[in-house]
Amino acid sequence: MFVLAELEDTVKIEPSAFIKRDHDAITDVLNEKYANKVVQEVGLCICVFDILSTSDRYILYGDGCSYVKVTFRMTVFRPYIGEVLTGKIKSCSPQGIRVSMEFFDDIHLPKETLLDGTSFDPAEQIFVWNYEGEKLFMDIDERIRFKVLAENFADATPSVHPSTSAAGRRQSVADTTASNDLVANSTKIPPYALTGTLQQDGLGLCSWWGS
Structure with missing residues (x-):
């Protein structure tokens, strides 16, 4: 029912998290990003199991955040066929x-x-x-x-298409959002x-x- 999936990602660590240990800061960011979310062809992510490797940190000019490339294993819900x-x-x-x-x-x-x-x-x-x-x-x-x-x-990624009213004018942001929500709810x-x-x-x- 639960399996381990090896994933790679670049983690962004905010300056406010610099006081944490590297392992804890990285784990918190990964859990916030992946927990209770589906990764295509992987399954429903539950939580980080462990961190296998990390690169050296680097900071982008004018950003202030720290970035690190991480290889980690995630506990995933993905039953096998026949289970x-x-x-x-x-x-x-x-x-x-x-x-x-x-x-x-x-x-x-x-x-x-x-x-x-x-x-x-x-x-x-x-x-x-x-x-x-x-x-x-x-x-x-x-x-x-x-x-x-x-x-x-x-693929449940929402797609937004420009739309126009009956008079040919472009719809307002509020109108477009309402239309997109209606379509999303009806075809979820x-x-x-x-x-x-x-x-x-x-x-x-x-x-x-x-x-």
Whole structure:
């Protein structure tokens, strides 16, 4: 579930941080930049694990800040395909189940990957597994065990395009910002997402299996 990823970056240290030890100052900057953020084809960064090497510091003229090239290892959340994980049901829709692991919510179990005999209850807004004549409800916040089926990285970098009004004039900054926010909210794609399945013995609600 968690792996170590080796990364390189140039760290900018503000003069106010010069009183810190080099290791602490560099670690603080890296954690602020990377923690809880997705690096493409790497995964969700959690925190700095260790620092492998640093270059000599240099200061740019008229800047006052110190710069240092760093090679470091980051603790990253990136389960391997086929790994079995446990989370909680966050929400349900006719398309499937969304699972949360507290620190990561972009896990989807499509309805096609649920157990045979599972159906969506529109009144309760949950899925129900019909097992040997008994209805087993998959309630919100129930602990659920699933297997990772696929992962997907998407470029979530916002793009801003010049826009004009109906009269042909350029929109104001406020108008442009509002339009961009509306588009972003309506087409939001997570930078990193997992797809899971329940189609294997031992998967499903933990309460079904006595654990």
